[in-house]
Amino acid sequence: MWDYAPDRHCDPVIELTELTKRYGEKTAVDHLTVTVRAGTVTGFLGPNGSGKSTTLRMILGLNAPTSGTVTIDGKRFADRPRGLRHVGALLDAQDIHGGRSAVAHLKSLAVSNRIPPRRVGEVLEEVGLAEAGRKRIGGFSLGMKQRLGIAAALLGDPPVLLFDEPLNGLDPEGVRWVRETFQRLAKEGRTVFVSSHLMSEMENTAERLVVIGRGRLIADESLREFARRGSRTTVLVHTPEADALSVLLAAEGAEVEPAGDGGLSVAGLPAARIGELAWRDNIMLAELATQNASLEKAFMELTADAVEYAAGEAR
C-alpha cells in the first residue's frame, strides 16, 4: 500500500464510441459503441475472429482505431505517460520474453511506473507463483504464464482490468481461482472486462455480457436478460433407430439435428408428442429429455450468422 490521494477520484469506465478497425478489406471491429462500468465483471463474448482481441488492443492504444474513439476514465489510454496504476491488462499470456525470470519481468514493469519493488513479491504470492519467481519464464506452462500475466495486471492496483481469454490453459483449480479473483476485484469497485469465446466460461464469472459477432455489437445486457433470449427449447432423444425417427419427426415439422454420441436434438416438438409418434411407429426410445434454454444456446443462436470459423473451437 502506498500513498493515496484522498481527493483524487476516478470513474473507471471504459467507453467505446463507434470504434472501428479495418485491416485492409477486412473489418475486424465495426462501429462498436459500448460502455463498460465499474463494480461488476463484464464478459466480452464472441466467436473466434469476432474482434475481441482487436477491441482490447484498441482500448489499450496498442492498435490505432481506423475510426471512432475509446477512452478509459475519460482519457485515451495511449496519452497516459504511465499505465499500470490506471489499467491492468492480460492480453496474451505469451506476450512475454521467455528469457527472463518472473521476478525480473515484474520488476522491470514495477520500476517503470514507480511501483515499490515489494509489490513484485506480493503479486507473485497472490497468484501462487512465489516459488517459481526466479525461474525462466520460457519454462513456464501456459497456466503459469496466465498467472504471471494476472500478477502483472495487479501490480499497480489499478481500477480497470482487462483480460483476453484468461481461462485458457488453466486447470480447474486455476479457473475457480481466476473467477473468484475477478469477482473480488469487481466487488472492490473496479471495472473488470473479460473476453472469452465460450459462454460456459462466462456463465459463472460475469454479471453483464457484451456479445459481438463479426465485429458488430449483438447484445449488451445482464446475464439474466441474455439467458431469456435462448427461447427455443429442444428435446434430446436417444434411439437405436435414429434415421427412421428423424424422418418421422421431420415429417411432423420438427428440426432434427444430430446431437453427438448418436443422439438427436429435436426442436419444434414437445417431448410428449415425440414419445407418442415413436410409440405409434414402434420405435424404441432409450432417452427422451427436454433441454431447457441455456446461455450457451442463446449465445450460439445469436452468433450463428456471425461465426467466422465454424469448425472446431480451437482458437
Place this chain on the structure above:
Amino acid sequence: MSSMITTDSQSPVHTRVPTEHKPRFQDLCRMELIKVASLRSTWLVLIVAALATVFINLNGVHSDLQYLDRDLAHPFKARPDGQEMHFVYDPLFRSLSRISVQLMMLGSAAIGALTMFGEFSTGQIRTTFAAVPRRDGVVAAKVVVLCAITTVLGLIVSLISFLGGQAMLASRHVGLPITDHDAQIAIAAYTLVVPVCALVGMLFGAVIRNATASIVSVVAFLFLVPAFFGGDKYHWVVRLRHLFPGDAEETLTFWHGPDRDPGKWPAGHTHAWLVYAGWAVLSIAAALFVVKKRDA
C-alpha cells in the same frame, strides 16, 4: 492493496486511486536496464565480442614483434623499380585492427536489433506499452541504455587494445603515446562506432521485428553493401562508400605517418564524424517513427 470504494447503487462507482507519482525518464531507463541485464544472451554476445576483439588486437601486435626486429634492423629496402623504400611501422594498424572492430560492430548491431525484435517478436512489447503507453519514452530509454552499455564496452576494448599493443611496442620505440593526436582520434572512433552500429541495429530490429531477418539485414547493410562500392575508379562510388559507418571508422583510425597513402579521394575527419552522427540521428528518428506509427 485494495482501492477503496464509495459506492451507492445509484451513482456510478467511484474508485479512489493511488497517487500518481510524477513520471520520470530515469525510471524508464532503469526498466530497460533491468530488461537488458536479465537476458543472458545479451551479455554473452557482448562479452564474447569484446574478448575476441581484444585477443585479436593484442595477438596481432604480438605476432608483429618477431618481424619488427628484423625490419627495424634493415629499414631500407630496394624496390623493383630501383627506388628505395623506408620501413615504417604503423602502430595503429594491428592494435586497433579492422577485423576485430568489425566483430564489435557485428555484436553491437545484433544487440541493438535484439532490443527491438526481442520485444516485438515475442509480444513483450504489448506488455511494455501497457505499462508505458507513451512509446517515445520507451524508445528513448532504449537508446540511452543501449548507447551507454555499448559506449562503455567499446571504450574498454579500445583502451585495452591500444594500451596493451603500445606497451608491447614500447621496447622497440615504435609505439604511440595516448597523448598522440592520431591515437586519440583513433580510440574515440574505435569506441564510438560501437554505439553507432548498435543504433543502426536497433532501427533494423524496429522495422523488421523478426530475429533472423533483422540480424541478416543489418549485417548485410554494415558489411556486404559497402563491398559493392569498392575500388577507386569512379569518384561517386568512393563517395558512396564513405557514407558507411565502417568506412568512417577506417578514415578516423588512419595513422598519418611518413609515407602513408590514404588512397584516392580520402574522406576528411569531419566528414567521417558526420557519418557517425548522421547514422545515429537517422536511426533514432526512424526507429521512433516506426514504433509510434505501427500497431504493436
